[in-house]
Amino acid sequence: MNSIFSKIINKEIPSDIRYEDDLCIVIDDINPKAEVHLLIIPKKNIKNINSANQEDQMILGHLLLVCKKLAKDLKIADSGYQILTNVGEGGGQTVMHLHFHLLSGNAVTL
Numbered sequence: 001m002n003s004i005f006s007k008i009i010n011k012e013i014p015s016d017i018r019y020e021d022d023l024c025i026v027i028d029d030i031n032p033k034a035e036v037h038l039l040i041i042p043k044k045n046i047k048n049i050n051s052a053n054q055e056d057q058m059i060l061g062h063l064l065l066v067c068k069k070l071a072k073d074l075k076i077a078d079s080g081y082q083i084l085t086n087v088g089e090g091g092g093q094t095v096m097h098l099h100f101h102l103l104s105g106n107a108v109t110l
């Protein structure tokens, strides 16, 4: 099923895309929980980590390396940041299209 993120990826609804390549886009979270709160979203419609399989290995690795690049570009690499992904409703996932949250500034305490 198509989510709001598919519509953003397909440019059906406008969004301020902070980074884009063949495999993913990066946008600011509409409801930020930290000073820096970006969403790293694969273009492939994968629901969440439960739905990812072996053929998605490269995409998953790529998303993490994009997080690293963004952290460096935003100069938060040394001070530190969090990468988080929610899985399923019980895991706090509200948009059913895989995404990593990149958070920095006031860390979510686990």
Ligand code: 5GP
Pocket (backbone or CB within 6 Å): 004, 027, 028, 029, 030, 031, 032, 039, 085, 086, 092, 093, 094, 095, 096
């Ligand atoms: P989840 O709860 O699924 O882990 O995270 C979904 C995130 O997407 C939430 O933090 C929410 O604020 C954000 N979000 C939901 N709809 C939109 C939207 O239309 N645009 C943007 N930029 N973020 C959204």
